[in-house]
Amino acid sequence: MMFSAIASKYSAFPFSLSPPSQAAGSPPETRCRYIPVRSAPPSMAPHGFGRGASRSGGLGAWRSHRVRRFMEGVSLWMAMLLVLFVQPIYAEANTGNEDSAGVLHFVDGKGQWQEPALVLGSDFDVRVSGLIADSTLVRTFRNTSDQWREGVFVFPLPEKASVYGLTMKVGERTIVGEVQPRAEAKKTYEKARDSGRHAATVEQQRPNLFTTRVANIPPGETVSVELNYQQLVSYRDGVFELTVPTTLTPRYMPGEPLAARPQEWQGGWAVPTTEVPDADAISPFTVDVDDVAADSHRASVRFTIDAGLPLARVSSPSHELASRQDGQVMMVQPQAGEIVMNRDFVLRWQPLAGQEPGAAVFHQQWEGEDYLLAMVVPGRAGKTRLPRELTFVIDTSGSMAGESIQQAREALQLGLETLAPGDRFNVIQFNSQPHALFVQPEQATANNLARARQYVSRLKADGGTEMASALTMALESQRMSADEFSEGTSPEASSRVRQVVFMTDGAVGNESALFSQIRRQLSDQRLFTVAIGSAPNRHFMREAARWGRGSYTAVQDPADISGPLVRLFAAMEAPVLTDIEVSWPSLSASMQEDSFPRRPGDLFQGEPLLQVVRGVPPVGELSVSGRLPGGAIWQKSLDLQQAASGTGLNRYWAREKIDSLLDEARIAGEEPDKARVTSLAVEHSLMSPYTSFVAVDKTPARDPESALVKDQLPTLLPAGSQPGMARYPQTATVAPLLVALGLLGLMFSVAIVLLRRRAYL
């Protein structure tokens, strides 16, 4: 213990940079005790090592004896030095000031990295039938410790997923979960946890971010939690696409930290702020793949695609595929077997040329009610190009560091190429603050474009993600310049199409406030979002584009960058279908409210129109009309009797209805009708912001004597990204290691020399 005190207070290194005298805390006599010992060896120094000495008679023997004693003294000394040197490694636990350490979750008292005791496995089984993909996600929590554990895991799901089932499996037993109002579900779970019963719950933090908690995982055993969710397959430009998100990009939390809470890292790495009060709930620790167990955070993925039409090709921009065809059904798996959960799995499939569906109707009866889902793809309109005013906004925050910023730069360069003479443009980058290339949008002259290219090529990712100010700059500056022009009597300029292209990973925690802001500031502009990176916040991208009356595109990997972007820029150039009206047959005015989306947004080239309705039997005709640019009317009618039978339409309808209720509340600027959302979600057994799933076993498993340890499972850092914001630099040298090794080696040598001397005696 004395060694410990000395070693930690005084440097054991002979070369240490003068430790200050006043900082020495231990009593001076502790030091003095060493001084006599330290001064001893030099008195023996004149004696040599020579082997010859031992052979030269009595005096020689006496001498060699002294030499040996001296050598023993030296080696003892070296051993002591070594002990002093190595000892702090074991003693370091005592030197840390634990109160101020910000509670490190995976680091034990000695400052050593601890792998989480729970090993996480995931299994996605996705069945696509027509336009609906139904997924079963099994998460297994294997407890590798000898204590009872509670596992907490924050994970993403597709942004439009409707979660409709939870089943917990413990050994042979299967417990089916149920939907409860959020607060109630939490109480149910906590009660079960504290009474030692097996329990699992899943609650929604964001439409694409959920938290699962599993209580009382027995030592050495596995508890699995099965989630059922469904989502609509996206269909655009004749290509179907489905995304399985596996991790999330650490999000930036704007606002001031809430002072009331103690600075502890209870839920996640972020502390609640004024703008994001639940920041700790959506900021799981992000770790590198190497920091988790070798079989943890791996997922097996299986797709069964029954598209209802012959497929030309199945591909993935994110993973290598191994697919097998069985009639019209396609079975797809990643080539590598299990995938590492550090990038979204994206799957695309394409019907044979000429067989792309132009319209589709699905019908389902659920509890005596008819549900219809219709999809109509407007034909391609001729190109009439209007002069544009285009503002590119590029996210250069810390979360974009790595591959993302490169992708974003490339995307922006591609965007600049689409500009034609007569267009006006500007480039705005933002991190903690926005910065614009031009004070106001400039003509797309060769000179200005060259300046922009240079500006873009020099962009670096660093700092915070203050989107609000950037959006204001982009949306308001355009409006400003438009005002100037309307005053400046230039009729040509006012007819400009004003568009904003927003390139980001969407890694922010205050999505909701940003949507409201977009709605407020938009006026007659359109906002297009481009999702960048391995795990973008797709909920943000999709909704920002929807509130911005634009569309959203995701860029998957560097090789895939041009395809989606070329389509986006083409769609932006081509005119849209506006003023869309949908009329269902035999639908009374009061029932019209049950058709969603209530006001279909404008359509871009290649986008389908989707409508879901309740209470309409599959008879008669659905007619859809809209206005093409230039004023021409476009119309199409669909025979509902040809509807194919579908499943899960009621859930899709209920989710759309809930979303529409939430939208209305946002537009009105008031609190959503909580009771109505809750009853709707409970009726259709759905997850929502106000309802959670909970499953509880009947009999207690853990006796109250044994402790339950909480384990916050980390998520993996998205592939290709650098840890966000400013990373702490590496600030240690190998000097101590080298010195220790050197001393150790010398000590060994001396020991060997001594042994040999004894052997000769």
Added chain:
Amino acid sequence: MSRLLLLLITSSATLLVFGLWIPLKAVVAQELLAIAWAESQARQTESRPWPWADTWPVAKLSMPELGDSMIVLAGVHGESLAFGPGQMMGLEDQQGSVIIAGHRDTHFRPLQYLEPGNELQLQNRDGQWQGYRVQETRIVDSRSEFIDTHKLPAGTLLLVTCYPFDTMDAGGPLRFVVEARAEGVQTSGVLSQSASGKIHTVAGL
């Protein structure tokens, strides 16, 4: 046998010499840097301590209570940290905060003796001294925690080094962070600008 022994002794001695060379270099470099610092103050330019250096002195950090002072270099890459503490973020970066990182085995070893209330001083190239008062010291895990440069209050000085101080593992995840706050009114306009809140980068808006 004796050859093996010789080999063992030489390799151990080499290791020892290399191990001792690192701190020696750190001490000697500071002497050279002091000359370069004086020169850059006199000429008001970036003056490199030796012709092939890829870093240059940007400030002088002094810890009066510990009786220690050192020249701070630009950047935190391995090259600069070998010779002196490196500045990750300086006053010129608009945030009004300074972040300096240094090796725990060499220059920033004394950091462990800093206590809240201690004084720190930072001299910029104009020769002005800015006083700081240590607010707290804490230990962070560099894998799960980042320096949120945006959230740092204006006038913050962060000193970062590796933790624990007495370990041989050079790649450990823990960092020792000393947070200090500027004292008194600084004459440069940078602080007051960021303290006033938003900065509108585009003129005329």
